[in-house]
Amino acid sequence: MGFLDAILGGRRKLTQPAPDRLFAMTTCQVTLETGLGMKHRDVAGIVFQPLPTADFQQIVKDTEALLRSAAEDTGTKVETADDEFGYSWIILRDEDFEDLVVAMNLVSSQLQAGGYGDRLLAAVFVFEENGRPIYFIYNFKRGAYYPFVPTGDKQRDNEREFRLKAQLSGELPIEPEVERWFPLWGTPL
């Protein structure tokens, strides 16, 4: 960003996605399940901001078609949903965790190839600990994960989240700034 841009209120582009560290979750999953006694749920989601333009909608349709054809081999189930904030979700269901990560990567790389990588909001994985869900949210722009542990009505268990950060520091690229641990309430997962 040049000096003139700084004076006149620069930046003509959104932050583009950071180098992809989505796959860090595959190794981390082993630690979570063997070391911390969690169990992954057979579902994961990717949330993005839909643009009301024809080519964007075409890219999303193509991506879905691609996912469904890939799913014939892996047995992944593909669903789509819109949430109350006007964002779109692609929800994937598969017992094989690795298939979930691969399918998520397919979605993100399709959108990026179409030039819409900056519309990707987050990828969400869900684990279960003593019957309650533990979310791991991957922020594409930051290339980092952070934990999200909701407890009932719009409350989150910050203590558990901080403990997870300490427990996983070597395994997962964790968002260093806590101000960016944005919750995602009411996920369709």
Added chain:
Amino acid sequence: MLFTIFLLGLLYVAFVGVLIAAGAGAITILIVIGALSLAQLFLSDKIGLAAMGAKEVSPAEAPGLHAMIERLCIQADLPKPKVAVADTDVPNAFAMGRNQKAAVVCCTTGIMNVLEPAELEGVLAHELTHVKNRDVMIMTIASFFASIAATITQFGFFFGGGFGGDDDDGAPAFIVVLLVSFAVYILSFFLMLALSRYREFAADRGSALITGRPSALASALVKISGAMQRVPDQDLRQVGRMNAFFIVPTSVKQSVATLFASHPPIEARIARLEQYERELQGTALAA
């Protein structure tokens, strides 16, 4: 708000004049101006919120607003600002705070009632762009430089000896110097206004980028400006202090010359937003 900054700056200039007349050195004066500007910079968020009667709200109090801002922050790659709500029917929103970490985004209950979610999102993205572009910082620095410019003029007159004949008549010379430095300050103030208008356009563009829906912001601007004229005058005057960081200035009277405006005219902003929308849709044709 802009008027307040203007008066404040004028006060600086007068104050510096008095200091020079009292025989204070250049370093002392620079330190005093610097300290005042810093105080302005660091207290602006608190003063701003207090002037609007706004108060910070927790995620539990305004879950929808928080969730909307959080998602926009992910999209804009910003840390989460504080969220405040002002309980007034005047539909408006503003951002305060010297940097991204100390930012506050405030909107009125009026704007939340008047706008559809997508439109409110456009407005909030506009305010978040102000935060991202550090507009409070830039405008404070600009007003600081305006004060400095006026100060230098004062120095020039006092120590440059440009007054020849008036040497033994101290009081009128002092007044002339004060008037000239006011003139310099006013000139730089108009430059500040021009800068502010530029940054409004930049914030509109940023909003279009973040939400991908320039038309939603355009429709929000139309709604707000229309609704503003229906709000009783009394309220308008009451909120007049906060103009600089409002999305639409509260006095939308046509008679006010654009030179004096901190915001570009609504029509110009909408025209640009339409252009962004065309560009956005245009990519579809090119692909």
